[in-house]
Amino acid sequence: MAVKQMQYVVIGASAAGMAAAEAIRKLDSQGSIIVLSEEQDMPYFRPMVPFIINGKKKFPEMMLIGQGPYQGANIGVRLDSRVKAVNTAEQKVSIKSGEELLYDKLLVATGSLPNIPSDIKGVEAEGVFVLRTIADARAIARRAETARHAVMLGGGLLNLKAAFALLERGLDVTLIVKSPNVLSRLMEPDDTVLIREALNKAGMKLMTGSNVTQILSDSTGVIGVLLESGREIACQMVCIGKGIRANVEFLDKSGILVDQGVVVDKFTRSNIQNVFAAGDVAVTFDPITGERIVTGLWTNAAEMGNCAGRNMAGQPSIYSGTFGILNATQVADEPFVSMGIVHTKGTDYETHIRATPKTYRKLVFTPDGTRLVGALFIGDISKAGLYRYIIRERMPVKDIKSDIVNHRLHYGYFLR
Amino acid sequence: MSQSKEIFVRLDRCVGCHTCKIACSVEHSKSKNLFEAISEQPTPKTRVYVEWVPPDRKVPILCRHCEDAPCMHACISGAISRTEEGIVITNSDKCIGCWTCVMVCPYGVIGRHLETRKAYRCDRCPDIQSPACVDACPTQALVYRSVAAFSGDVRQDVAREMVSGEGR
Ligand SMILES: Cc1cc2nc3c(=O)[nH]c(=O)nc-3n(C[C@H](O)[C@H](O)[C@H](O)COP(=O)(O)OP(=O)(O)OC[C@H]3O[C@@H](n4cnc5c(N)ncnc54)[C@H](O)[C@@H]3O)c2cc1C
Ligand code: SF4
Ligand code: SF4
Numbered sequence: 010m011a012v013k014q015m016q017y018v019v020i021g022a023s024a025a026g027m028a029a030a031e032a033i034r035k036l037d038s039q040g041s042i043i044v045l046s047e048e049q050d051m052p053y054f055r056p057m058v059p060f061i062i063n064g065k066k067k068f069p070e071m072m073l074i075g076q077g078p079y080q081g082a083n084i085g086v087r088l089d090s091r092v093k094a095v096n097t098a099e100q101k102v103s104i105k106s107g108e109e110l111l112y113d114k115l116l117v118a119t120g121s122l123p124n125i126p127s128d129i130k131g132v133e134a135e136g137v138f139v140l141r142t143i144a145d146a147r148a149i150a151r152r153a154e155t156a157r158h159a160v161m162l163g164g165g166l167l168n169l170k171a172a173f174a175l176l177e178r179g180l181d182v183t184l185i186v187k188s189p190n191v192l193s194r195l196m197e198p199d200d201t202v203l204i205r206e207a208l209n210k211a212g213m214k215l216m217t218g219s220n221v222t223q224i225l226s227d228s229t230g231v232i233g234v235l236l237e238s239g240r241e242i243a244c245q246m247v248c249i250g251k252g253i254r255a256n257v258e259f260l261d262k263s264g265i266l267v268d269q270g271v272v273v274d275k276f277t278r279s280n281i282q283n284v285f286a287a288g289d290v291a292v293t294f295d296p297i298t299g300e301r302i303v304t305g306l307w308t309n310a311a312e313m314g315n316c317a318g319r320n321m322a323g324q325p326s327i328y329s330g331t332f333g334i335l336n337a338t339q340v341a342d343e344p345f346v347s348m349g350i351v352h353t354k355g356t357d358y359e360t361h362i363r364a365t366p367k368t369y370r371k372l373v374f375t376p377d378g379t380r381l382v383g384a385l386f387i388g389d390i391s392k393a394g395l396y397r398y399i400i401r402e403r404m405p406v407k408d409i410k411s412d413i414v415n416h417r418l419h420y421g422y423f424l425r
Numbered sequence: 426m427s428q429s430k431e432i433f434v435r436l437d438r439c440v441g442c443h444t445c446k447i448a449c450s451v452e453h454s455k456s457k458n459l460f461e462a463i464s465e466q467p468t469p470k471t472r473v474y475v476e477w478v479p480p481d482r483k484v485p486i487l488c489r490h491c492e493d494a495p496c497m498h499a500c501i502s503g504a505i506s507r508t509e510e511g512i513v514i515t516n517s518d519k520c521i522g523c524w525t526c527v528m529v530c531p532y533g534v535i536g537r538h539l540e541t542r543k544a545y546r547c548d549r550c551p552d553i554q555s556p557a558c559v560d561a562c563p564t565q566a567l568v569y570r571s572v573a574a575f576s577g578d579v580r581q582d583v584a585r586e587m588v589s590g591e592g593r
Pocket of ligand 1: 307
């Protein structure tokens with residue numbers, strides 16, 4: 010019996026889209042897989058874009074195909090192919106060139122876009138940047154050739170990474186943050202002592218509790234920023250890192266249900282037959298809190314894409330959700346991991362904190378103390394994966410609780 | 426294709442002597458010689474760990490080169506890949522020290538070179554016939570065999586069951 014060759018179309022050629030394409034190819038060796046990207050560059054590891062700013066890596070070292078799980082066999086990637094609209098009734102997408110592509114299964118994996126707050130004036134000036142794509146990074150690097158002082162708006166992880174990259178290039182960098190501390194999504198003010206020390210030591214200027222209302226510019230582009238307090242700070246470039254939002258505008262008339270992002274069921278399927286979504290663009294849920302979340306994480310996008318790919322190729326796979334917070338990174342010399350529930354002020358969660366001059370550990374248990382729900386490690390992050398596992402599987406912790414709190418846990422405990 | 430081999434742990438035999446750790450560090454040193462390895466910078470690191478479970482159990486723990494390895498899918502720089510022999514390896518030239526793999530490995534077996542900001546783990550000793558830890562173990566608590574050859578034996582399967590919830 011001749012089986013019709015499946016047409017898979019994936020919009021987005023990054024973590025989610027490429028992981029899905031790999032998963033489809035593993036299960037369906039015959040089907041046609043087309044992955045569309047609006048960017049001009051071949052797929053790359055997006056979290057590496059700061060290396061273009063500090064000059065530590067060149068683009069070829071960041072390319073995705075051929076690395077790790079991304080082998081790219083028989084997957085057609087089409088660049089510079091922005092999708093303008095999706096017609097779910099006729100199962101086709103239209104690309105900016107005017108071409109239309111028919112699909113049997115469609116994946117929306119268009120990621121997210123940087124948020125630009127509407128209450129900051131002057132954002133159109135030359136020298137105002139966001140960091141998302143490799144093209145953004147190149148533009149930032151170009152401006153940094155002549156700029157001496159960069160002002161960063163927002164204290165999230167992405168902006169911190171951009172800030173360090175500029176610092177490493179030799180610029181003066183001032184980070185202006187509205188909230189009382191940096192990384193407020195990943196930790197509470199009291200948790201940030203070591204991180205703030207690390208920022209200071211690295212030479213970053215930090216202004217918390219401050220807000221920029223206007224970016225000042227003349228014919229040379231940015232010349233400064235104006236604070237709410239009326240104070241002006243001279244600078245030649247500004248980077249805005251004020252969160253992200255799902256990249257969904259092109260779905261407006263498609264009938265695909267969007268609420269913060271594309272809403273999917275546990276099989277990563279949207280409300281429309283044969284349309285799936287994964288990665289930053291999809292709304293998922295946190296298995297601990299049950300809350301709907303948009304995660305903005307590479308790790309999550311790859312895992313969800315993998316799951317979506319299997320579902321598209323006909324192998325039902327359940328996506329088990331992810332933590333809203335699941336970050337590992339290093340800020341200056343301070344490695345840290347933040348996962349699950351770490352904001353405990355004013356809640357009943359049972360919280361254990363152990364601080365030394367060099368390390369900080371916060372472990373968060375349910376109010377009745379029977380389950381681990383969150384962990385923050387700064388300085389010493391060894392074996393963090395074990396803790397993630399305990400949180401994710403909602404394991405009763407009674408026998409090992411003191412080992413968890415005192416950082417004595419190891420895999421041997423699970424072999425009993 | 427020949428059946429690929431794995432390192433199995435016979436928990437009842439481990440006496441906690443840490444010989445495997447020393448052998449591993451030496452094999453991953455520049456000189457591959459104990460006396461010189463001690464003074465090398467950065468200090469050679471072991472990739473096998475011997476943990477203690479109260480009251481008196483000793484447990485050697487090392488990378489299991491998982492099927493569908495969570496660390497490999499999570500890595501944000503493409504530094505982790507699987508070789509043709511099925512071994513999951515970290516390419517330290519590509520590693521950017523983001524520690525995402527440390528955050529996702531459910532066995533806690535990825536180490537961090539703080540000096541160089543690189544992640545490291547068991548590579549099954551590509552330069553020698555059988556892994557250094559296996560050869561060094563005086564009680565043969567570590568064995569290097571194909572899964573089929575080992576399966577009649579006391580195989581510790583708990584580990585696999587533990588990752589079955591990984592969702593991939
Ligand atoms: C500087 C920086 C550092 C980061 N660091 C980390 C980190 O350390 N750890 C971590 O987990 N995450 C990190 N992230 C987040 C991570 O990069 C994202 O979560 C991840 O890239 C999301 O993958 P995605 O596949 O969902 O979408 P994206 O990576 O956003 O890719 C979207 C894709 O869709 C394409 N596209 C968009 N719209 C269209 C359209 N209309 N038509 C056709 N194609 C379209 C784009 O060209 C692109 O290929 C970082 C992000 C940045 C920017
Ligand atoms: S490092 Fe951990 S997750 Fe990766 S293959 Fe080894 S045991 Fe599995
Ligand atoms: S620490 Fe290195 S190997 Fe581990 S996830 Fe980060 S880049 Fe990949």
